[in-house]
């Protein structure tokens with residue numbers, strides 16, 4: 504005899520949140536959270552390089568406001584994005600008395616945001632968290648949209664969750680302390696937004712290269728705001744990356760493979776720049792994109808001082824591509840531009856399968872142009 508019991512579970516959740524962008528926001532976070540609380544205690548998680556720069560300042564702000572907070576740090580670097588570090592942070596949170604009514608503040612770049620967001624998603628089965636990104640890359644991309652995770656020996660972000668923050672505070676003045684190479688690296692994600700869905704942002708970038716490179720306040724605010732608007736719209740439309748959100752990964756399929764081949768020593772943004780040149784060429788060769796616009800994209804990346812080439816063997820790169828999360832049924836998937844400001848789709852699907860033979864041919868061609 505079989506008895507069928509049906510557990511009906513239809514959840515309607517509102518995961519909406521505010522993204523605040525403004526110079527000087529860091530010092531206003533404690534008073535804002537006092538007025539609009541997210542928890543009754545805040546655990547600031549940061550890394551060893553941000554702790555002294557901004558962590559202690561933020562903790563002091565909470566003390567001045569009389570709001571309960573603690574500061575926890577871990578060694579800076581991608582190597583910390585591990586399950587071992589999750590265990591370590593859980594222990595620290597417990598010893599600091601962080602409970603289900605508390606909230607985590609992720610203060611740092613992509614590693615801090617991804618790791619702290621993942622810890623928030625599993626600690627006591629999930630507590631709220633807030634993103635306070637301190638790098639250009641995290642301000643325009645990873646702090647928004649709730650992708651959290653850690654790396655394993657097999658690859659980046661292979662363990663993770665979609666877990667949205669409750670608020671994002673973006674203070675562009677924090678970028679003033681960012682090393683030059685890291686700042687430039689983050690610009691590749693901004694160029695990406697221009698190519699994937701905002702032609703006017705692309706034009707603005709072309710006309711303001713020098714202002715942006717010298718971190719002019721108005722120009723920085725403009726590009727960060729424009730990037731956040733694009734990211735927010737795409738996440739609203741497709742929060743779990745069932746289709747459209749994949750366009751945010753333009754250039755990332757080859758970039759992740761290149762990062763893997765470099766032993767993760769190559770900065771993500773630089774790999775994305777090289778990856779956009781490769782993905783763009785695939786788009787040209789498959790007849791989606793014009794060679795003129797591909798060259799225009801590459802010129803802009805170059806004007807920002809981003810690399811367009813990296814040493815790789817075609818065979819190694821193809822092998823590394825099979826570790827990508829976008830592999831579907833063993834097929835390598837790319838997202839490809841149709842024109843600056845618009846991505847190609849086939850039957851409404853943005854991830855486009857590429858045969859290994861085609862890809863090998865295109866990679867050999869691109870190597871021949873170097």
Ligand code: GLY
Nearest residue numbers: 644648650748751
């Ligand atoms: N960084 C790509 C995404 O959030 O979907």
